[in-house]
Amino acid sequence: METLIPPHPGLRQGGEDPxxxxxxxxxxxxxQEAKARWGNLTPEERRRxxxxxxxxxxxxxxxxxxxVGLLLEKALGPGGQVAFSLLLRLLRR
Numbered sequence: 001m002e003t004l005i006p007p008h009p010g011l012r013q014g015g016e017d018p019x020x021x022x023x024x025x026x027x028x029x030x031x032q033e034a035k036a037r038w039g040n041l042t043p044e045e046r047r048r049x050x051x052x053x054x055x056x057x058x059x060x061x062x063x064x065x066x067x068v069g070l071l072l073e074k075a076l077g078p079g080g081q082v083a084f085s086l087l088l089r090l091l092r093r
Contacts, residue, residue, distance in 0.1 A: 041049065 038046070
């Protein structure tokens with residue numbers, strides 16, 4: 001299976017304790033890289049990635065994260081920019 005975004009060497013398989021020194025700095029660097037990679041994706045790759053994320057998130061129970069899948073579905077259709085900005089606001093909370 002082809003991957004749109006290869007795994008990042010800065011991520012550990014078992015997760016990382018947020019209290020570890022430098023965690024926030026590494027997280028910020030990973031988020032900046034993810035933003036840059038998103039900007040390099042073609043519109044088709046973006047739609048495909050959003051579709052995969054919507055499928056995964058729709059499996060979550062209803063609640064804040066479960067509703068994110070619905071927002072991603074709307075992001076794929078007309079008015080997607082508005083829905084996507086709402087999604088980003090939710091994730092920042």
